[in-house]
Amino acid sequence: MAIFNLKINGKQHEVDVDPSTPMLWVLRDHLNLVGTKFGCGMAQCGACTILVNGFAVRSCITFVDSVGDQEITTIEGLSENGDHPLQKAWIEHDVPQCGYCQSGQIMNAAGLLMSNPHPSDADIEAAMNGNICRCGTYNRIKAAIKTAANS
Amino acid sequence: MTIVKTKFNRRSFLKSSVLAGGGMLIGFNWLAASCSTNAPKGLTIPDEWFEINGYLKIGENGVVTIMSPNPEIGQNVKTSMPMIVAEELDVDWKNVIVEQAPLNTDIFDRQLAGGSDSIRQSWNALRVAGASACKMLKEAAAQKWDVPVEEITTELGVLFHQNSGKKIGYGEVASAAAVLPVPEEVELKDLTDFKIIGTSKKNVDGFKIATGQPLFGLDYKKEGMLIAMIAHPPAFGMKLKSFDATEAKAMPGILDVFSFKTYTEDYALQWSDTSSFPELVAIVGQSTWEVMNAKLMLTVEWEPFADYEMNAAGWGAGVQKVTVPAGLESTSGHNAKMAAAAAKPGRTERKDGKPEEAFKKAAKVIERAYTAPFLAHSPMEPMNFFADVTDDEAVLVGPIQSPEYMEKTLSARLGLPLEKIDIQMTRMGGGFGRRLYGHFMVEAALISRTMKAPVKLIYSREDEMTFGIYRPAYHALYRAALDADNNLIGFHVKMGGIPEHALHANRFPAGAVDNYLAESWTIESNISVGAMRAPGSNFNAVAEQSFLDEVAEAAGKDPIQFRLDLLNRAMEKPVGENNDYDAARYAGVLELVREKSGWDTGSGNKNRGVSAYFCHHSYVANVLDIELENGEPVIQKVYAAIDCGIVVNKDAAVNMTEGGIIDGIGQSMYGQLTFTDGQPDQNNFDAYRLIRHTEAPKSIEVHFVDNDIHPTGLGEPPYPPVMAALANALYKATGERYYHQPFIKNTFELS
Numbered sequence: 061m062a063i064f065n066l067k068i069n070g071k072q073h074e075v076d077v078d079p080s081t082p083m084l085w086v087l088r089d090h091l092n093l094v095g096t097k098f099g100c101g102m103a104q105c106g107a108c109t110i111l112v113n114g115f116a117v118r119s120c121i122t123f124v125d126s127v128g129d130q131e132i133t134t135i136e137g138l139s140e141n142g143d144h145p146l147q148k149a150w151i152e153h154d155v156p157q158c159g160y161c162q163s164g165q166i167m168n169a170a171g172l173l174m175s176n177p178h179p180s181d182a183d184i185e186a187a188m189n190g191n192i193c194r195c196g197t198y199n200r201i202k203a204a205i206k207t208a209a210n211s
Numbered sequence: 212m213t214i215v216k217t218k219f220n221r222r223s224f225l226k227s228s229v230l231a232g233g234g235m236l237i238g239f240n241w242l243a244a245s246c247s248t249n250a251p252k253g254l255t256i257p258d259e260w261f262e263i264n265g266y267l268k269i270g271e272n273g274v275v276t277i278m279s280p281n282p283e284i285g286q287n288v289k290t291s292m293p294m295i296v297a298e299e300l301d302v303d304w305k306n307v308i309v310e311q312a313p314l315n316t317d318i319f320d321r322q323l324a325g326g327s328d329s330i331r332q333s334w335n336a337l338r339v340a341g342a343s344a345c346k347m348l349k350e351a352a353a354q355k356w357d358v359p360v361e362e363i364t365t366e367l368g369v370l371f372h373q374n375s376g377k378k379i380g381y382g383e384v385a386s387a388a389a390v391l392p393v394p395e396e397v398e399l400k401d402l403t404d405f406k407i408i409g410t411s412k413k414n415v416d417g418f419k420i421a422t423g424q425p426l427f428g429l430d431y432k433k434e435g436m437l438i439a440m441i442a443h444p445p446a447f448g449m450k451l452k453s454f455d456a457t458e459a460k461a462m463p464g465i466l467d468v469f470s471f472k473t474y475t476e477d478y479a480l481q482w483s484d485t486s487s488f489p490e491l492v493a494i495v496g497q498s499t500w501e502v503m504n505a506k507l508m509l510t511v512e513w514e515p516f517a518d519y520e521m522n523a524a525g526w527g528a529g530v531q532k533v534t535v536p537a538g539l540e541s542t543s544g545h546n547a548k549m550a551a552a553a554a555k556p557g558r559t560e561r562k563d564g565k566p567e568e569a570f571k572k573a574a575k576v577i578e579r580a581y582t583a584p585f586l587a588h589s590p591m592e593p594m595n596f597f598a599d600v601t602d603d604e605a606v607l608v609g610p611i612q613s614p615e616y617m618e619k620t621l622s623a624r625l626g627l628p629l630e631k632i633d634i635q636m637t638r639m640g641g642g643f644g645r646r647l648y649g650h651f652m653v654e655a656a657l658i659s660r661t662m663k664a665p666v667k668l669i670y671s672r673e674d675e676m677t678f679g680i681y682r683p684a685y686h687a688l689y690r691a692a693l694d695a696d697n698n699l700i701g702f703h704v705k706m707g708g709i710p711e712h713a714l715h716a717n718r719f720p721a722g723a724v725d726n727y728l729a730e731s732w733t734i735e736s737n738i739s740v741g742a743m744r745a746p747g748s749n750f751n752a753v754a755e756q757s758f759l760d761e762v763a764e765a766a767g768k769d770p771i772q773f774r775l776d777l778l779n780r781a782m783e784k785p786v787g788e789n790n791d792y793d794a795a796r797y798a799g800v801l802e803l804v805r806e807k808s809g810w811d812t813g814s815g816n817k818n819r820g821v822s823a824y825f826c827h828h829s830y831v832a833n834v835l836d837i838e839l840e841n842g843e844p845v846i847q848k849v850y851a852a853i854d855c856g857i858v859v860n861k862d863a864a865v866n867m868t869e870g871g872i873i874d875g876i877g878q879s880m881y882g883q884l885t886f887t888d889g890q891p892d893q894n895n896f897d898a899y900r901l902i903r904h905t906e907a908p909k910s911i912e913v914h915f916v917d918n919d920i921h922p923t924g925l926g927e928p929p930y931p932p933v934m935a936a937l938a939n940a941l942y943k944a945t946g947e948r949y950y951h952q953p954f955i956k957n958t959f960e961l962s
Contacts, residue, residue, distance in 0.1 A: 081500045094432075
């Protein structure tokens with residue numbers, strides 16, 4: 061076990077965990093930030109996507125001892141009042157079915173828009189290809205990202 | 212206006228004292244904190260609630276809470292079921308808060324997510340719940356104003372008395388209405404008066420989903436809660452021999468490691484009970500990562516089992532013995548067994564006319580075989596459940612499609628009376644049938660009882676995929692007899708599977724062909740299977756609608772016209788009496804998709820496939836367009852024409868249809884679970900391929916038939932037919948027929 065000081069959603073958090081613990085479980089089990097979802101545990105589905113210094117990463121393979129003082133953003137910290145353009149677009153397009161993968165989809169899309177504020181359809185598809193939606197809401201996800209990019 | 216008796220649903224109208232007495236709706240902390248606050252923004256939460264009936268309560272300010280009785284699995288019943296209540300109650304949807312109801316069979320009927328039947332089967336109960344509350348509010352206003360109740364009208368939560376010009380909000384008479392007797396009969400609205408049903412209302416959990424708030428079973432927490440995982444045999448056909456937990460127990464945060472039997476030897480399996488692996492090893496600790504690591508340090512020896520018997524409680528047939536066969540099965544062996552079984556006569560399920568003679572005198576006989584592999588449901592949220600079991604009661608919280616069945620299972624297995632089993636339903640991260648089989652609830656409950664502590668059981672993705680209740684592997688042999696004029700004079704289908712077949716003997720084209728034979732066969736297996744989205748239909752549709760396409764081509768006919776001619780025959784002079792489809796509605800969706808896709812006028816796209824299928828009381832036709840780009844198929848557009856009766860929530864229904872189409876394309880193109888010596892060869896998404904963003908159709912266009920038929924299924928019907936539309940379009944694009952799923956294996960390499 062070791063103490064880590066993490067900057068998450070603009071606040072400092074101290075956790076005492078095994079250094080090999082993935083951020084996914086630090087967030088979910090130790091900090092009660094359960095918006096970041098467990099899907100596969102091997103970076104194949106994207107349900108656990110968070111931002112580290114603005115880049116979308118899979119928190120299930122991001123170990124706590126690799127984070128250092130980088131800034132972590134989770135779905136809970138994407139906006140203060142749930143009004144990030146992507147969150148608004150997600151609601152406007154009524155994207156979710158079961159909804160389980162959607163926080164990962166939104167966080168991955170947030171990473172995409174930071175590096176490419178006006179993505180083409182092909183850019184969106186390629187950037188989002190690591191995020192599985194088992195219910196099949198891909199077309200709505202794409203439409204919502206375009207709406208957010210244009211807002 | 213329709214007048215209906217309320218008595219058929221009497222139990223739904225138990226009064227508030229009963230409702231509150233069970234403590235079911237009030238005071239359950241987590242659900243109250245995280246599931247019930249679906250209040251639209253700007254809504255003022257009332258100081259006081261008045262329970263009018265089991266489905267709804269009204270606050271003093273007119274805000275209404277409506278309970279959504281059925282499990283929410285992504286089919287959006289949590290929005291659409293309350294919409295139906297709100298419609299008849301006649302309130303402004305903006306003033307409605309939705310809560311997920313707990314399992315309560317005293318109040319609600321059929322709390323099940325399955326069979327695409329939530330709306331169809333609860334349509335009347337939901338309307339009556341709203342209408343009877345509306346009538347009680349009218350009665351309260353009539354008494355207050357001392358006027359005849361017949362003179363009271365309502366509009367959007369306000370009661371009016373036209374003659375005197377008086378009006379009053381629902382909230383102001385709610386306390387008086389709550390103590391009135393339940394009306395014996397109520398008037399339901401004319402369909403033309405609907406203001407909410409048929410519009411588009413946003414998902415009531417949409418904001419919570421988009422902001423990552425706790426909703427799902429995996430998100431549930433309780434103070435003092437432990438985390439548990441299980442170790443199961445690596446292969447079907449194996450059982451626990453011994454285990455050494457010394458190292459695992461020494462790992463940090465680990466509290467205990469023990470084996471347990473999911474069912475006792477005298478236990479009789481009920482409908483939703485499955486027994487893939489009778490004995491498991493539990494690893495229990497403080498946190499998920501610690502338990503995952505300890506599981507790696509567990510040393511377990513497994514061994515093949517011999518045939519064994521279990522008790523199964525059949526449907527009214529008493530307890531029967533079922534044998535689980537020994538053996539470590541492989542896909543290669545399965546395929547050989549299926550080919551051999553298909554070559555022999557099957558069990559006759561339906562016979563019309565003289566099919567043998569028709570085939571003898573046919574000018575042309577077309578015979579084709581189709582196969583599909585086992586599939587893993589793979590919902591994004593792995594199986595999990597919270598359980599807190601004491602000597603006196605069991606509280607279970609989590610994602611389950613079949614809470615009513617599982618209540619009985621838990622009662623029998625734990626030896627607790629039904630009323631001591633409290634099941635709370637969380638939103639489900641998908642299920643597709645997998646969460647009909649709640650063995651994980653039993654496991655969680657037994658672990659909690661052993662630990663004497665609240666426990667959340669979590670499956671890893673690998674557990675989830677290798678401890679499945681899979682879609683069976685299927686085989687179909689189709690034969691068609693054409694006469695010299697290319698008329699279909701004989702049709703023969705022989706379907707089988709491991710361990711179940713997919714045949715629906717009374718479905719189209721049964722009823723449209725004079726000489727018809729349907730046969731079935733099955734091969735026993737120890738691999739556990741169950742319902743997956745549109746069971747049977749999810750193979751039947753692909754095989755049948757691909758075959759009909761080929762028969763139409765052999766007959767030199769347009770594939771839509773060929774089907775319409777057969778349906779016309781079934782309408783005008785049906786063969787047999789047990790045809791379970793409505794040929795006119797079937798033809799209706801084909802006509803609609805023909806029109807909307809510009810089938811006859813030609814869109815310039817030659818690579819089009821068509822398909823139509825009936826299941827879950829609904830009808831869906833698809834046209835699908837493909838282009839080949841660098842030799843890879845790109846699905847440009849899918850058209851869907853659907854007859855599911857009245858559509859409750861329009862945009863949500865479009866969403867459901869889009870999802871079904873994408874799921875169908877994904878499963879038929881990429882989905883397969885294979886076995887080697889009993890062991891699934893795929894255990895995570897690196898090997899088990901689900902459809903991804905780049906593979907989804909570029910565009911989907913959905914059209915609903917506009918009619919007054921009471922709602923029929925929608926969760927499953929859009930899923931099966933698109934697979935055949937894909938196969939038929941692939942044929943146009945490549946010149947090859949696609950008989951075996953996944954289609955990707957036929958021509959296209961995995962990219």
